[in-house]
Amino acid sequence: MINLILFGPPGSGKGTQAKTIVEKFDLTHISTGDLFRYEIGNKTPLGIKAKKYMDDGLLVPDEVTIGMLENKLDNSNNPNGYILDGFPRTIAQASALDAMLKERGTKVTHLIALDVDDNEIVKRIMERGKTSGRADDRNEEIVRQRIEQYNELTSPVYGHYDKFGISKKVDGIGEIDEIFNRIYDALTVPVCDSQECN
Numbered sequence: 001m002i003n004l005i006l007f008g009p010p011g012s013g014k015g016t017q018a019k020t021i022v023e024k025f026d027l028t029h030i031s032t033g034d035l036f037r038y039e040i041g042n043k044t045p046l047g048i049k050a051k052k053y054m055d056d057g058l059l060v061p062d063e064v065t066i067g068m069l070e071n072k073l074d075n076s077n078n079p080n081g082y083i084l085d086g087f088p089r090t091i092a093q094a095s096a097l098d099a100m101l102k103e104r105g106t107k108v109t110h111l112i113a114l115d116v117d118d119n120e121i122v123k124r125i126m127e128r129g130k131t132s133g134r135a136d137d138r139n140e141e142i143v144r145q146r147i148e149q150y151n152e153l154t155s156p157v158y159g160h161y162d163k164f165g166i167s168k169k170v171d172g173i174g175e176i177d178e179i180f181n182r183i184y185d186a187l188t189v190p191v192c193d194s195q196e197c198n
């Protein structure tokens, strides 16, 4: 079973790469950003709550996000495993995820971080904003706010899983296929498989 956290700043290519990894390993893709956009599209109370944070480039509060993720896990059952894209984004979310997976008799097996510098991210997201239909992709100030939230609140999640020997960095610059091959290598080369390794 693979339970992969596909990690990295906004615009680092997580969604693009997740599509290919899902096909290759027959995994279920869970993107909390997509789940929020679905709720917003349906004007649900959860979507209305999340929208004001997303529009400002801020993280949606942990209790809202964790509840939504748990609900999604309860409604999907893939023995091959999951790709989590955009979750966990805080240490509290990581701890909640660890507990949820433990309850289900499993755990996070890999964290792969796509490494892309800030200027490249801003360039990519502004380009994506021309067609993505996402308000948070069109305003440079909001994009920079999202990067700041990533650096401040999300990047420590790398260290949380590095303690278990399962975090790896992959160069996120290059052709899509090239980056996929790097991820594939990172996923298939054995890593420390025990949370007690260190």
Ligand code: AMP
Residues within 6 Å of the ligand: 010, 011, 032, 033, 034, 036, 053, 054, 055, 057, 058, 059, 060, 061, 065, 085, 086, 087, 088, 089, 093, 136, 146
């Ligand atoms: P994304 O599509 O992953 O770039 O997420 C878009 C926006 O959704 C983020 O800027 C956050 O406002 C919100 N969001 C997505 N995932 C999370 C999460 N795990 N925790 C908090 N907010 C999130």
